[in-house]
Amino acid sequence: MSVGIVMLVHTALGRAEQVARHWAAAGCPVVIHVDAKVSDRRYKAFREALSDVALIRFSSRHVCTWGAWGIVAATQDACEMLLGDHAEVQHVFLSSGSCLPLRPVDELKTYLAARPRTDFIESATTADVPWTVGGLDEERFTLRFPFSWKTQRRAFDRYVEFQRKLGFRRRIPDGVVPHMGSQWWCLTRQTLQAILTDPQRAEYDRYFRKVWIPDESYFQTLARKHSTHVESRSLTLSKFDFQGKPHIFYDDHLQLLRRSDCFVARKIWPHANRLYRVFLTDAEGAMKRREPNPGKIDRIFSTASERRTRGRTGLYMQSRFPREGWEGGLTGARYSVFQGFTELFEDFEAWLSRTAGCRVHGQIFGPGDAEFSGGQQVINGALTAKAALRDHSPRTFLTNLIWNTRGERQCFQYSPRANQAVAWDMAKDGNAHVSVIAGAWAVPLFRTRRPFEEIRREAARLQRIEHEFLDALRSPWAKARAQIWSMAEVVEAPSEALQASIDEMGLRTARRLPELPEMRDLTGFGAFLQSLKNQGMHPYLMGDFPAEVDEPAQDEEPDDKPRRPYMVKK
């Protein structure tokens, strides 16, 4: 009982030689197929180099092009040679020149001897797996593929399209159900013999010659016909990336490969000297009877593919710059935007950072330099407060801020006075939480001593800007979670708006706020709005304020006594 090795070699002949010697030294007969594209000179030198090993033979050469029949023909010839020459071979292991045995050959022999009737070949029906490259699954068995996918892509695609339109379908030979799977298998003598001596083989060969990528389906399909026990997995550890190209192993994968307990891995970088040195000489150690466990390697490679296809949300850099709409979210983490709160409440920022326990910035989009928390000129990631740099690219400023501070919730103030270039960006960002007290921009105007005509003009401008922002937040494209109150509502019941904003952030579980920030003195605000109206400028965003010089109830309390918070029951 023994295992025979078929090696398909096309590059790195030196490494192939090393591995072939390794197999032969452990008593495994080896048949090597060298791609006909390798020059005769190199082929001769390669044969010469291995001429001292009796167990190694060479099969007749075929041209092996990716996705074409040559690889199957080469495998067939090599297998026939191996089975014919070595009657003691019980299993045939198909490997490539860039495969590397990870465990001592004896362990593989023992493993296979304990499973004398088992065929290890990954084999699944096309309907059930999404592995395909180029969008062809079942069609690879029913269409014709005279053009090369790699070098004649346009002709390939057009011809496929043409056949689809005509409704062309090839007949699948009787008695087989198309299966596909990894090219690297290990079959028993019985199964392989049955496949190679099948009376219908000529018909099958004729059929598969025109199938696309037959090396992934010929043996996989026919093993299903002849085998008594198919174990649908490959003994060769081989991982493919999102484009269907095999991942490559390097020296720094040594520990991973050791712990995987797989028998053979591919593909190994030819210059991974350490891997070759360790795995081809390290025959020491107790016999391990463990099952192969490639879980960890799987994880590393699937994370890598995910990184390539999905990327890190909220990151914009030299090799990730999504087109608009393809970002997977503008920013990488949730943040809160408050508009109108600092205008209406004294010391709102300090209160917010006390209550919510997160990083609270002032007006970071101006006017003027960004007001970072604690009055810092530079914050995380060396992002500066300079207005010129921020306004150079406001959206980048926002995404940088959120990216740099990931892991810590950010809150900042916004207003109609700020740079509006990011208004739509925030409205469309699912990570944004925007609370607006509409019309609160009027409070600073009400408190200034400027010529009334100027105030009127400024009020009209701010109202227009805020109106546009609210439109954005309410538009069907908006993804931000927006809470909008009119100023009148908030003055009526301040705790409601504050409580709702804090709740929305989902940071605190406290049922009610322990304290409320103090509202600015609004005595005469109604009259101020009325005089704006009298000038023909109607402020409508803040809701209704009585025009008379009113005396709100809370103002009756003495100044030194803070107002008590209260809760509005819903």
Add this chain to the structure above:
Amino acid sequence: MGLMDAYKLGRERRFHLYRALRKRHQLKPVSNRARKIRRRDILAFTTLRNERVRLPYFLEYYRDLGVNHFLFVDNDSSDGSREYLAGQEDCSVWTTSASYRQSRYGMDWINWLLMRYGHEHWCLTVDPDEFFVYPFCDTRPMAALCDWLDACEIRSFSAMLLDMYPKGPLSAQPYVEGQDPLEIACWFDAGNYTISRNWKHGNLWIQGGPRMRVFFDDDPWKAPALNKIPLVRWSRRYAYNSSTHSLLPRGLNLVFDEWGGEKASGALLHTKFLDTFGAKAQEELLRGQHYGKSREYIAYHERLQADPDLWCKWSEKYINWRQLEILGLMSKGNWA
């Protein structure tokens, strides 16, 4: 892209190649060992002027990464750079005293050498103060990267310029020949970069870092570009278009993913800011041979009078490529 645009870009590319061909007469070989170049060798291309003190470590660094042959254009050095390089077995040196500016800041010369010697090689075009890092550069040689790029059929590899600076005034820590400049200039800005897309040539335009933060904080549009594509599987039909920021044909500039994923990329650690910088800036200012009427050097000169400290509280100290990967300045892509 319409036919007209394609034609215009093609004309632009041929124009660069034509310039390169014409300017080749300005290059005088000092020591041409290019016949030593083997088929799969990785080549480095560099223009320099008076960089003698940096060269020993520069060569050591890239030899360690696995660069097989260096091709230098010496722009009239007077500090012995030329003689030093001529004595190195794996270096070929050409010299010229022609104008750096009129050679499109050296790119015509480099384009010529690339055309002549770079065809079908992986070519790394770097300055003597730029150090290339890429994913797994501590465990895998450059040949591994190039083989992987070949296997993925990728022909160009992006490495953003990352400005490194010391803590404290530039003059405080003098650089000694043979020393790793990153021992002094080991700080960088992690997250203040702005990016926009150049639709004509298809490349990104990245700005930011300490130079924008300190020297160009009142006029950010003039801040230098940091996007670079230094590693290319060259073909004699290619041409660098604007320094190593972009190439033609423009498909080579698509080193970023547009659909939300991340391609693999590296970084060029830029160790310009050493104690040698003051003298250099002074000299370059007088020569006036640099991009945009040397406005960069004018800006430096103004601030350098004060011997500024580029360091700030939020500067990041360089550890290794993994740190840059985590910070999002470069990416492994699907290389694992």
